[in-house]
Amino acid sequence: MPDFPVDVADEFRECFYVGGRWVRAGAGRRVTLVSPSTERDVLTLPLADSTEVERAVAAARAAFDTGPWPRMPASDRAAHLKRLAEEVRGRLPLLAKLWTAQVGAPIGFAEGLVHAGESRFDYYAGLVEDYAFTERRPTRRGHARVLREPVGVAALVAPWNATFNIFAHKVAAALGAGCAVVLKSPVESPLDALVIAECAEAAGLPPGVVNVITADALESARLVGSPAVDKISFTGSVPTGRRIAEAAARRMVRTTLELGGKSAAILLDDVDLSTAVPALMPFVMPFSGQICFSQTRVLAPRHRLAEVEEALLAAVRSLTVGDPWERTTDVGPVLNERQYRRVLDYVETGRAEGARLLTGGGRSAGFERGHYIDPTVFTGVTPGMTVAREEIFGPVVTIQAYTDIDDAVRLADSTDFGLSGSVFGADAERAFEVAARVRTGHLAVNGFEISPNVPFGGRKLSGHGREGGPEGLEGFLETKAVFMPGS
Known part of the structure; x- marks a missing residue:
């Protein structure tokens, strides 16, 4: 198999998509993609310079200020979104392969x-067709017309771990609202957004409504700091999110920030482990734990701790570590050498702070090359330990014991994050009552699900704002009230 076993268009290799055209990048810096499984250089692509960032923003600005997109009837935008959805659907096999090729996600x-x-x-094509962009409300003098208008030019910034899916959340809502967008691709996975650009072109979206560049931290800062940008939607790390929030506050720019998590799965005292553990496992360390909503902390009743340890240990040891292109692989490599060292440093910290290692904790046997880490389970973990508080972003899960429901909720809330979580128990309504007490943005009972019509987002250091559902659309809208005489 070649190092980069995906046939990508020539435009993707040398161009950005700006103003409705594939524009050849200048002869500036480039980024080299490195295979997580072989550690070999596989593809070299351009990085935007300051001029190219400014051109992309200017194209979006012109499309919003003078183009038809924000002014057309919502039903027409919905029709465009439906065509865009069809174009995306036809490229799903390509997008899956790009996920594996760029960052090592197991192909299955x-x-x-x-x-x-x-x-x-x-979802957003359907929502936009029926959404009340204009509403009448009675007043003493007559009535008011409440208008929900697109916020303007939106800078959309996605991370490397699930680039297409995260961009889809942002792009569909922003376009449905009537915004023009600039997608800033991560340097580790720059190809996904170019596929979306190809889909937008094929669907006949007006020029400048969708623009795509790949940029590093310096030029990304130039994008989010541009005075021509009205909204920033960012998914990524807490430090970068803070910098964006500070820059946005200076101009009062609207932001949506999703900054990661340290989510807890609460196993109630009446839980049936034979069903709960299989339901939980796909979300304990999906994609080697490199997903923001991973359920990385398992909270177990103290009197059932040994039973939970045994069940979780057996499940984790049954995972297949291997080549991400093999369909039997459950756990592939982590992204790169930096991520590999970071995860193993956390493992050593866990040991040093007194956590007990049940399995894993080192390089996977049989892999001379590639960033493979054995699925790792710690028990004997207490709330003050680093592995219980910080987002590791690797195949590491901790087990913590609790004494009663109040203690379980306290432990679930004992980190600075509040993105996701889950509760497992024999009585779904009792589990719901526990879930309702946890200070996090998204939870599930006796399973896990993400649905396009349901809001997703966090509290505390996990960020603010929501993506998905009507709430996701409203994040790209401004509200205006016009008072009118008469009924």
Whole structure:
């Protein structure tokens, strides 16, 4: 198999998509993609310079200020979104392969999850058709017309771990609202957004409505700091999110920030482990734990701790570590050498702070090359330990014991994050009552699900704002009230 076993268009290799055209990048810096499984250089692509960032923003600005997109009837935008969804649907196999080729997601995992991204375009096409962009409310003098208008030019920034799906969340809602967008691709996975650009072109979206560049941290800062940008939607790390929030606050620019998590799965005292553990496992360390909503902390009743340890240990040891292109692989490599060292440093910290290692904790046997880490389980973990508080973003899960429900909720809330979580128990309504007490943005009972019509987002350091559902559309809208005489 070649190092980069995906045939990508020539335009993707040398161009950005700006103003409705494939524009050849200048002779500036480039980024080299490195295979997570072989550690070999596989592809070299251009990085935008300051001029190219400014051109992309200017194209979006012109499309919003003078183009038809924000002014056309919502039903027409919905029709465009439906065509865009069809174009995306035809490229799902390509998008799955790109996920594997660029960042090492197991191909079976990728093929299953790209459909979640596709569903966003269909959902927002349907929502926009019926959404009340104008509402009448009675007043003393007559009535008011409440208008929900597109916020303007939106800078959309996605991370490397699930680039297409995260962009789909943002793009579908922003376009449905009537915004013009600039997609800033991550340097580790720059190809996904170019596929979206190809889909937008094929669907006949007006020029400048969708623009795509790949940029590093310096030029990304130039994008989000541009005075021509009205909205920033960012998914990524807490430090970068803070910098964006500070820059946005200076201009009062609207932001949506999703900054990661340290989510807890609470196993109630009446839980049936024979059903709960299989339901939980796909979300404990999906994509080697490199997913923001991973359920990385398992909270177990103290009197059932040994039972939970045994069940979780057996499940984790049954995972197949291997080549991400093999369909039997459950756990592939982590992204790169930096990520590999970071995860193993956390493992050593866990040991040093007194956590007990049940399995894993080092390089996977049989892999001389590639960033492979054995699935790792810690028990004897207490709330103050680093592995219980910080997002590791690797195949590491911890087990913590609790004494009663109040203690379980306290432990679930004992980190600075509040993105996701889950509760497992024999009585779903009792589990719901526990879930309702946890200070996090998204939870599930006796399973896990992400749906396009349901809001997703976090609290505390996990960020603010929501993506998905009507809430996701409203994140790209401004509200205006016009008072009118008469009824």
